[in-house]
Amino acid sequence: MAAGPYRPKCSRLVGICVLLGALWKIQAEQIRYSVPEELEEGSYVGSIAKDLGLEPLELSERGVRIISRGKTQLFALNPRMGSLVTAGKIDREELCDRSPKCVVSLEILLEDKVKIFGVEVEIIDVNDNVPNFGTEQREIKVAENESPGTRFPLPEAFDPDVGVNSLQGYQLSSNVHFSLDVQSGADGIKYPELVLELALDREEVAVHHLLLTAFDGGDLAHSGTVKIHVTLVDTNDNAPVFTQPEYHVKVPENVPVGYRLLTVKATDPDEGANGEVTYSFRKVREKMSQLFQLNSLTGDITVLGDLDYEDSGFYDIDVEAHDGPGLRARSKVLVTVLDVNDNAPEVTVTSLISSVQETSPPGTVIALFNVHDSDSGENGFVTCSILDNLPFTLEKTYGNYHRLLTCRTLDREEVSEYNITVTATDHGMPPLSTETQISLQVVDINDNPPAFPHASYSAYIPENNPRGASILSMSAQDPDSIENARVTYSLAEDTLHGLSLSSYVSINSDTGVLYALCSFDFEQVRDLQLLVRASDSGNPPLSSNASLNIFIVDQNDNAPEILYPSLPTDGSTGVELAPCSAEPGYLVTKVVAVDRDSGQNAWLSYRLQESCGKSEPLLVSEKINVNEELGVVQYVDFKTV
Known part of the structure; x- marks a missing residue:
């Protein structure tokens, strides 16, 4: 007897409510939600x-954002409500x-904690798909002498939903000759079969x-x-x-298009058309029809499109021989x-800073x-590395996330910029x-004072120099950068002869050139001792000193001065007398003179x-001699005196 019309006993809902499953946290800081499919964009998830x-407003302040590797963003954050919502x-x-269970994984980054x-x-599946036979009608040819109880396969319907929303059963329109029997295979799929109840007579009813x-x-x-047309044949x-x-x-997934997978084979002992076997796919889905091709005459199954393990690693193909x-x-x-x-590993930089201070710990x-490889097993197991000579290290954190850390304090004066190559293999x-x-970039701090090439310097300037004359250029180097390396020069305060050193010399604060502010007199000042800073x-500034x-x-700017004999001040001639009996070599006088200069x-x-006398010429040098070095004056000859 044919089954009665099917009437679902489940209640109908006016709309689909958001299913908020139990929310719980697991180790490794993971959060779970559940939500039905087909919700409108912006629907609440959790x-x-x-x-x-x-607090909701802290999501933006603390840089909370979604990280997703998928091509399509399924979820978004509602910062005003502090909730996770659907993005479409x-x-x-x-x-x-x-798949019996559909779970989408994503990561939430807490930017300020790098967590x-x-x-x-x-x-959650909803019943949004209709069972589909893939065809509007099917013809079944039945020999008119078939015995009651003979079974004939009927087309199966496909419903992509799962669970109770998927295909539940079949029913057949009322007919005295046929009934419906549904078999369940080992894979859980229901196979409808047409059962012959009464003998047929082609001459009475042909179809x-x-x-x-x-x-x-x-x-x-x-x-x-689906319409079933039962045609009676011999x-x-x-x-x-x-x-x-x-x-x-x-x-392997990389076989070329046209590669023959295998050949299916079915035999039929009948003769003629009754034994001619042809092959076809049953209830083949569009995706599968784009990947595989079945030769209806030979049974050869070949690869029609590119296989991709990452897309699907298993295919269940139903074939039919008739x-x-x-x-x-x-x-x-x-x-x-x-x-x-x-597939090469994919590296997605989630958070990055472009500069760091050289004193950072x-x-x-x-x-x-994040590192991801779409392959499986060892092909998908990835390790990350950087060069050993760099002051950085890699640390694996949650899942496939890695952190790049400094492993020692950086020095900008040693290396000011690093180009780090992270290799994922x-x-x-x-x-x-x-x-x-x-x-x-390594950001400079003021950790180096300016340094003079030498601890002390010496400079020479002739006396009677013009005011403003350049004496010496002092230069100090600072390995820091920008303001931290901009050097200014100054003189330490000190006095000489009761006057400040700044009244004698000055230094250009930018160039370090020292200038004389006065004309020096060697006879008054012979040397100056200075401290150049x-x-x-920088902030705070650093400094260093050098002594100068x-x-x-000395210049020959002073004439000799005769101290003895001195010129008389009483109006006398100042004549030196010598006795007439003086012998040659007699000491007449000794001249004493000084010179304020020094050295040569x-x-x-x-x-x-x-000089000569009035009556006759007389060379003084013939009668009187003077020692050029000692200044001693002596008589040489008195005969003519």
Whole structure:
């Protein structure tokens, strides 16, 4: 007897309410929510601020944001409400196909703490798909002499929903000759079969028209139909039989298009058209039809499109063999796609600072980045590295996140900029790697005082110099930068002869050139001892000193002065008398003279000026001699005196 019309007993809801599942935290700081599919954009998912222990307004202030590697952003943050919301409609079937459980993972970054929280959102299926047979009608050819109880496979419907929302059963329109029986396979799939109840007579009715209905469950149940045309033919008493109930094949994901996976084979002992077997896919989905092709005559299954393990690692293909009159047999082809190392690691820099002060302590976080490899097993296992000679280290944190840290205090004067290459390498054969460049500027602080090349300097300037004459240029170097390296010069306060040193010399604060402020007199000042200070412009400023000795060089600017004999002041002639009996060599007098200069400028020599008498010429040098070095005056000859 045919089954009665199907009427779902589940209540119908006016709208779909947001399902907020139990929220809990697990180790590794992970948060879970649940939400139904097909919600409008902006629908509430969960209070992320509350679960992070924050106030809603703190989300923006503390740099809370979503990190997602997916091509489409499924969720967003509502900073005003402090909640996680949908970023658009979510189609569970598109996202997770027929997987029993659909979970979307994302990460929440707490920027100011450089901390990652894992969030899992389970997408709950709703009954938004109708069972579909993939065809509007199906013809079944039945031999008119078939015995009651014979079974004929009927087309199966496909419903991409899961659980109670997926396909629940079938029903057949009322007919006295046929009934419906639904079998459940080992894989849980329901297979409808047409059962012959009464003997047929082709001459009485050549074609029987039936309607097969498939229905799903859940609230607001859906159904789909297909027309079944049972055409009576002459006897075909053998259906095709496959050589195997299931065919298993493993294939690398990088096989070329046109590669032959395997050949299915079915035999039929009938003769003529009743034994001619052809092959086809059953209930093949669009995606699968783009990847595989079945030769209807040979049974060869070839690769039609590019296989991708990361897209799907397993395919369950239903094949069917049917003879000329339409008897059919079923088999399965189970294709396992093997992963090859065809994806290089992906490095996503989540947080990065471009500069760091040179006094920052070891352990300062420079960057936070995520490493992902779409391959599996060793092909997807990634290690990260940097050059050993750099003052940085890598630290693995939550999941696939890594932090780049300083491992010692940096010195800008040693290296002012680092170009850090982070290399992510998988463990495939051969391994694939990705390099990511991170540039870091080391910011200067005032940690170096200006330094003179020498601790002390000497300079010489002749006396009687013009005012403003340049004496010496002092220069100090500071390895810091900008203001911290801008050097100014000054003189330490001191006095000489009761006067400040600044009244004698000055120094240009920018160039370090020393100038004479007065004309020096060697006979008054022979040397100056100064302390020159070089200071930078940092905050606080640093300085250093160098001593400077300025020596005044004597010039011959003073004439000798005769101390003895001195010129008379009483109006006398100042004549030196000698006795007439004086012998040659008699000491007449000794001339004493001094010179205020020094060195060669003060060396004196003596000579007589020539003069003659009134009556006859007489050379003084013939009668009187003077010692050039000692200034001693002696008589030489008195005969003519």
